[in-house]
Amino acid sequence: MHTQSAIETYPILGVNISPCSKDDFFVSVNERLQNNDEQLPPLFVITVNPEIAIQSIIDNSYRNILQSSSINTADGIGISWAVKHLYNRSIERITGSDSLEKICAVSAKLDQSVFFYGAAPGIADKAAAVLVERNPGLQVEGVYSPESPEMNFERLPITTQLELQQASVVFVALGAPSQEKWIYKNLHKLKRCRLIIGIGGSFDFIAGTQKRAPLIFRKSGLEWMYRLYKEPARWRRMLRLPLFALNILLLKASNTIIQIPDTINLPKKDFGFNSSGKNGQKILQNRTEIKN
């Protein structure tokens, strides 16, 4: 896996958030899924929300994982607010749920198989059936709901291990931070994997067991409030939201924000995440192409 270059990202409490638009993101997904180079590292995507950013402060190993991923998108409204507040830049939100649907569509188009890992028993199967119906030709390599997020890869049924190793795309729904920890621990075993992403409760939404917030809530950035209303047990983790906001406000107030280097305005023709060229992977390409 390749790491992100801090200069091309917006650091939020130490987590580098990618400036890519939705179009940019799905162009890189397309490119990675089309690329047959077996040496190329998988695209490891983390959709970051404020709870994840706070968790990264108190959990060093998780922080390392967030620094090792390929792309950290702004999932929660809190992250795009923080980028706006600290850097005066607007970035598009790219959520796990949107990604799941779109990546399945791309995978079906490119004949790349997918694996659905996580969620309560029966949920991922239901989600897989719905997604196959929506994307005819989608090849589902397998589905598995582990007893616990910590379940060792070697304890999975042999068929599941093999299916995971065959899949081009692996969706992991164990909730944060478990899903990212699972990915980090096991990614090197998934030899055919081209893209892996933690998608939180997205299987539940697709399967219809949880209702996603109506569009008006999502557009106004109040999806978290709707989820709290639907799942009151989330109140404890929601306490992190004011903590996150307070941190951002204090950071801004303390005037420690370093001016963004000019290089953030990368020339359109040379827009890549991995400027170090460490793994030789060009994730994002020509933005002008995207428009075409």
Ligand code: UDP
């Ligand atoms: N989940 C799981 N095992 C666990 C905890 C959670 O499989 O021990 C699943 C849960 O069933 C759900 C998904 O992880 O499908 C995401 O959970 P959560 O709502 O916490 O994540 P979020 O969407 O807030 O990131």
